[in-house]
Amino acid sequence: MSFGIKPINDYVVIKLVEAEEKTKGGIILTGNAKEKPQVAEVIAVGPGTEEVKIVVKPGEKVIFSPYGGTEVKYGGEEYKVLKQENIYAVVD
Secondary structure: OOOOOOOOOOEEEEEEOOOOOEOOOOOEOOOOOOOOOOEEEEEEEOOOOOOOOOOOOOOOEEEEOOOOOEEEEEOOEEEEEEEHHHEEEEEO
């Protein structure tokens, strides 16, 4: 899949996964009550550096720092560009 943003070094482009709109108990949350999502899908990865090997792959779901990275709008969609070190885990 070709994507128009090609990250450099150890940067990764992610797309946020929508927060759940219902709780387990069936309560519907309004926009203000939803938690900011911390799970995203990896869209593109840089080649890494001599010091940092890229370990995430496009298509994987990851947990990331909500305070890291830069939000970017591209092709009408919102993405986040962040260093791989701000990704904490891969979600199965």
